[in-house]
Amino acid sequence: MKTVQVDAGSKSYPVFIGDNTVTQLNGFIQTHLPECTKVLIITDETVAALHLQALQREITGFPVVSHIVPAGEHAKTFDVFYSCQSFALEEKLDRKSLIIALGGGAVGDLAGFVASSYMRGIPFIQVPTTILAHDSAVGGKVAINHPLGKNMIGAFYQPEAVFYETSFLRTLPALELRSGFGEVIKHALISDKDFYESLLNEIDELEKVPEKTWAVLLEKGILVKSKIVAKDEKEANVRAFLNFGHTLGHAIEAEMGYGNMSHGEAVVIGMLFALRLSKKKLQLDFSINNLEAWLQSLGYETKVPAHLKVDALIDRMKQDKKSVSGTIHFVLLDAIGNPVIVKMDEQELMEELHIFKGE
Numbered sequence: 368m369k370t371v372q373v374d375a376g377s378k379s380y381p382v383f384i385g386d387n388t389v390t391q392l393n394g395f396i397q398t399h400l401p402e403c404t405k406v407l408i409i410t411d412e413t414v415a416a417l418h419l420q421a422l423q424r425e426i427t428g429f430p431v432v433s434h435i436v437p438a439g440e441h442a443k444t445f446d447v448f449y450s451c452q453s454f455a456l457e458e459k460l461d462r463k464s465l466i467i468a469l470g471g472g473a474v475g476d477l478a479g480f481v482a483s484s485y486m487r488g489i490p491f492i493q494v495p496t497t498i499l500a501h502d503s504a505v506g507g508k509v510a511i512n513h514p515l516g517k518n519m520i521g522a523f524y525q526p527e528a529v530f531y532e533t534s535f536l537r538t539l540p541a542l543e544l545r546s547g548f549g550e551v552i553k554h555a556l557i558s559d560k561d562f563y564e565s566l567l568n569e570i571d572e573l574e575k576v577p578e579k580t581w582a583v584l585l586e587k588g589i590l591v592k593s594k595i596v597a598k599d600e601k602e603a604n605v606r607a608f609l610n611f612g613h614t615l616g617h618a619i620e621a622e623m624g625y626g627n628m629s630h631g632e633a634v635v636i637g638m639l640f641a642l643r644l645s646k647k648k649l650q651l652d653f654s655i656n657n658l659e660a661w662l663q664s665l666g667y668e669t670k671v672p673a674h675l676k677v678d679a680l681i682d683r684m685k686q687d688k689k690s691v692s693g694t695i696h697f698v699l700l701d702a703i704g705n706p707v708i709v710k711m712d713e714q715e716l717m718e719e720l721h722i723f724k725g726e
């Protein structure tokens with residue numbers, strides 16, 4: 368088992384990665400939350416069928432209840448948030464109770480936001496079950512979506528710990544490997560040319576990546592993220608680098624209808640566009656063609672879906688959380704591993720997006 372310690376400003380906590388990490392969960396609660404009155408596991412219907420029993424078996428000595436929400440982005444809604452709060456109240460959770468998020472990023476974002484706001488904040492623990500969640504379970508961004516934008520209603524709220532039980536990843540379908548690997552590529556591109564090149568040279572089929580390799584990649588991604596979060600927990604400056612690919616990525620997700628394109632796949636398209644802008648505006652020395660060919664060989668879409676309109680995407684990007692008074696800010700790279708924030712002119716962005724779409 369590997370451990371990464373995350374030192375976010377408001378809290379320092381461990382991320383345990385490996386097989387059988389959940390066997391340590393009960394002991395962790397006994398040691399760190401000894402007065403815990405009740406444990407509420409929030410999970411989704413797919414993960415519940417696969418892994419809920421295994422988790423429940425591990426928690427002994429504390430009353431445990433579970434609340435099962437719809438899978439995917441359907442979990443990150445006001446209605447589901449409300450259903451979680453109602454369940455917590457009906458089950459009489461108090462300030463000494465604990466919420467456990469068992470699932471991918473959608474469940475983690477939802478359950479974390481529930482924990483952050485229930486009685487103004489109770490402890491929570493992340494038990495991530497997707498590759499993508501190496502990103503979402505760490506760093507404390509928790510949120511639900513609004514029809515007008517992704518993750519618009521949320522908080523910065525750190526977990527007590529993250530138990531990354533890698534045996535839970537065995538049931539992931541190919542689409543979810545692809546989505547999660549998108550954020551691994553992001554962590555490589557914003558941090559380290561060698562990390563990026565090792566991915567490009569060594570990963571040629573996601574379903575054949577051995578479990579041990581996944582554990583190494585998850586740890587590497589978490590290290591990249593945790594170093595940035597340690598410097599800037601609440602995105603006053605460098606944390607925005609973690610948003611590489613997300614300005615367009617989130618706009619695509621919203622325009623497609625949440626859940627109709629996976630987060631990681633939308634971010635991959637967003638990164639290709641950001642790399643294109645980086646070459647134009649910052650003379651980035653990088654072969655987008657090599658990256659695009661590799662991504663296609665792994666099964667990624669590399670173009671903005673044709674039916675999405677440039678005007679609508681620009682409007683979405685103007686509402687991005689990095690925008691200031693409607694001015695769009697992009698994370699670009701002036702070298703691989705060296706992100707910078709650049710204010711973008713709307714007209715230029717429109718022209719570039721038309722070209723990127725092949726229009």
Ligand SMILES: NC(=O)c1ccc[n+]([C@@H]2O[C@H](COP(=O)([O-])OP(=O)(O)OC[C@H]3O[C@@H](n4cnc5c(N)ncnc54)[C@H](O)[C@@H]3O)[C@@H](O)[C@H]2O)c1
Pocket residue numbers: 411412413414417438439440443470471472473474475476496497498499500502503504505506507508509518535536537538539540543546547550629630
């Ligand atoms: N908070 C953050 O910093 C952060 C970072 C990145 C992404 N996100 C958010 O995370 C979400 C995407 O994360 P995700 O892709 O993990 O989301 P997800 O929770 O929607 O999981 C994806 C799908 O995989 C299924 N699944 C999960 N674990 C499984 C398993 N072990 N076996 C089989 N199926 C499984 C789920 O039921 C779901 O259908 C997005 O909402 C995104 O905005 C947040």
Ligand SMILES: O=C(O)C(=O)C[C@@H](O)[C@H](O)[C@H](O)COP(=O)(O)O
Pocket residue numbers: 502506508517518519550602606607609610613688
């Ligand atoms: O942790 C961060 O900071 C990130 O930006 C990580 C992103 O991968 C993640 O998708 C995050 O939820 C996006 O945040 P948002 O503030 O743009 O909604």
Ligand SMILES: [Zn+2]
Pocket residue numbers: 502550613630634
């Ligand atoms: Zn993301």
